[in-house]
Amino acid sequence: MVSMKHLRLLGNISAAMLLVFAVACGPSLTLTDVDYAQPMESVASPDQNGNVEDIRLGIRFNVTELNIKERGEGSPLPEEVRFIRSRDGYYFVTAPGYRNVYVFEVEERALDLEKVIRVSEAGLANPAFNQRSPYIQLVDGDVEYRLTKDGLAN
Amino acid sequence: MEKLTINTVLATLLVLVLGFTGQVQAQFQSDFQIKQNFDRDHAEVLEALKTIRTAEEVDEVIEMLNEMDSRYRDNESLLNRVLYPETYQRRMTNLRELTQATGTHIASIGEKGDTIVVLEERIAELSTDATRYQERADSLNQELAAMRRSRDANAAQARRLRQELDKRDAFIINMVDSIFVAYEDVDLQSLSPAERRGLALEIDAQNVMGYIESVVDNNISFLNTHTELSTQDFLKLYSVQVEFNRMWENMGYDLAQIYVAETRRSERIGSIVEKVDEWEMLIDDAAWTTLSDAFAQNNIELAPFSNSLEFYTSLNTYLDEALARAEDNGSDEEVERYQRFADFWFGTVKPNWQEYLIDANLMTYENFNTIDEKLTEWKLQAQPTTYTMLILLGLAIVLIIILLVLWLMARGQTSGQTRERR
Numbered sequence: 182m183v184s185m186k187h188l189r190l191l192g193n194i195s196a197a198m199l200l201v202f203a204v205a206c207g208p209s210l211t212l213t214d215v216d217y218a219q220p221m222e223s224v225a226s227p228d229q230n231g232n233v234e235d236i237r238l239g240i241r242f243n244v245t246e247l248n249i250k251e252r253g254e255g256s257p258l259p260e261e262v263r264f265i266r267s268r269d270g271y272y273f274v275t276a277p278g279y280r281n282v283y284v285f286e287v288e289e290r291a292l293d294l295e296k297v298i299r300v301s302e303a304g305l306a307n308p309a310f311n312q313r314s315p316y317i318q319l320v321d322g323d324v325e326y327r328l329t330k331d332g333l334a335n
Numbered sequence: 336m337e338k339l340t341i342n343t344v345l346a347t348l349l350v351l352v353l354g355f356t357g358q359v360q361a362q363f364q365s366d367f368q369i370k371q372n373f374d375r376d377h378a379e380v381l382e383a384l385k386t387i388r389t390a391e392e393v394d395e396v397i398e399m400l401n402e403m404d405s406r407y408r409d410n411e412s413l414l415n416r417v418l419y420p421e422t423y424q425r426r427m428t429n430l431r432e433l434t435q436a437t438g439t440h441i442a443s444i445g446e447k448g449d450t451i452v453v454l455e456e457r458i459a460e461l462s463t464d465a466t467r468y469q470e471r472a473d474s475l476n477q478e479l480a481a482m483r484r485s486r487d488a489n490a491a492q493a494r495r496l497r498q499e500l501d502k503r504d505a506f507i508i509n510m511v512d513s514i515f516v517a518y519e520d521v522d523l524q525s526l527s528p529a530e531r532r533g534l535a536l537e538i539d540a541q542n543v544m545g546y547i548e549s550v551v552d553n554n555i556s557f558l559n560t561h562t563e564l565s566t567q568d569f570l571k572l573y574s575v576q577v578e579f580n581r582m583w584e585n586m587g588y589d590l591a592q593i594y595v596a597e598t599r600r601s602e603r604i605g606s607i608v609e610k611v612d613e614w615e616m617l618i619d620d621a622a623w624t625t626l627s628d629a630f631a632q633n634n635i636e637l638a639p640f641s642n643s644l645e646f647y648t649s650l651n652t653y654l655d656e657a658l659a660r661a662e663d664n665g666s667d668e669e670v671e672r673y674q675r676f677a678d679f680w681f682g683t684v685k686p687n688w689q690e691y692l693i694d695a696n697l698m699t700y701e702n703f704n705t706i707d708e709k710l711t712e713w714k715l716q717a718q719p720t721t722y723t724m725l726i727l728l729g730l731a732i733v734l735i736i737i738l739l740v741l742w743l744m745a746r747g748q749t750s751g752q753t754r755e756r757r
Contacts (some may be wrong), residue, residue: 220416263367308367320363325536 218269225257235264235328242292244274251279265310265317271295271330273317278304282319284330298332365528368416369410376403380430384437391447393438400430501575544594544603547587550579557649558617567631569622570691576618583611605625622695643697654709661716669717677710 231245259276
């Protein structure tokens, strides 16, 4: 008679075997402690299709959907979009007039929205990102915000 | 005391407020803006370096760089990252080195400027004289035109006219030489086109090239009009042409760089070069023809020549043949030939022509010495064998025979005495 204890042991062994199998089939090397910090923010004007690009850093993405999310359907694109990549590899994006900072995680050929950080009810007047690892500093006139991928830092 | 206290308090508050505001602004400055500001300041310094002209402006740029350095030194780490692969220090060092190089260049231009001021004074002085000579040349040209029409024109008048023109030519060549000597120190290649234009504005541009061209024009006109001049006159004109050519080849292009606009430069130079070539051809023809005629008129038949090398070769061939002939057979006729040549050589060629032949690089002192030595040799060899010489030779032979007979007799006597003693 197989007891509960034996079943649990059998289950654990199976799980361990699956894990070993999965590990054997996956990447065998992980580089850790990577610093993705972009030294200075990128400032780019969207083209007529909503694409922004930093040729020097080699990144291009479309902000049309982001703008709709921030301002609603049919709203004009901002004159400039400011973005910066944090040490952890997340992109922080905002623009003058926006009330939020959008935090994106890098996926394969995609930026996946990780967090929307509300920073100003009236909208940012003249925002600028600074790299202040481990934070991203957002300044707007005399106001400063310290941001992480999870939101406003204390 | 109370007022002072209030003022002190207000001032303290103001300082605190300003300090606080500054701190806040400094704290929240955008890195992007810092980079933008740095790029802008960097571009401003570069722009200033392009336009500065004085040592004071160089000092101002150095001051700008010092301010820049104090403004951005705290952001060196940020700028190093965003300027990669350059660094902040390298950018600043480059700007300082550029400023220093510009300062050195301006100092060098300043020294050239001093030279140019002296030069301008000299040219102003020369220009006055040149104008005077130009007026004189104009009237001489009118006279020349009148002479061309007149049947009474003669060599004497032409010579007088030539002398007047010679003075002017010599003046122009000296003037241009003065300019050249001064500009040699300036190093035209180191000046920018704008700087060269700046120089040209200070100087009567048209006149300098005009004077040069007028020398050529007048000489061509003169040579076309007067073929009756003496060999000496033509040789003198030849030396003027050679001197002018030397001057033109040395500095013609440099002067054109200053005095002629770039668009017209090659055309202007081409025009003058063409005229100089025509002048050279005319004087070359005239000088060699008249020189050949002069020898022929003195019954000295030289092989034909049309340049300096052929002329010298022809003289040498003539003398070598004469020497060979004289060595074989000295005669009165040979002496006469020698005398004819020597009279012409020592009576006309050397006193009247040697100076100009040498000035015009047609012959050298060594050439003249060689001819002189051959003439001395010819003179010795040309002498005929005279009867006196034959009599003296006969007497000498008789004397030798007598002495020989006496010696033989004395020897015979001595031998007889020796045998008797035995």
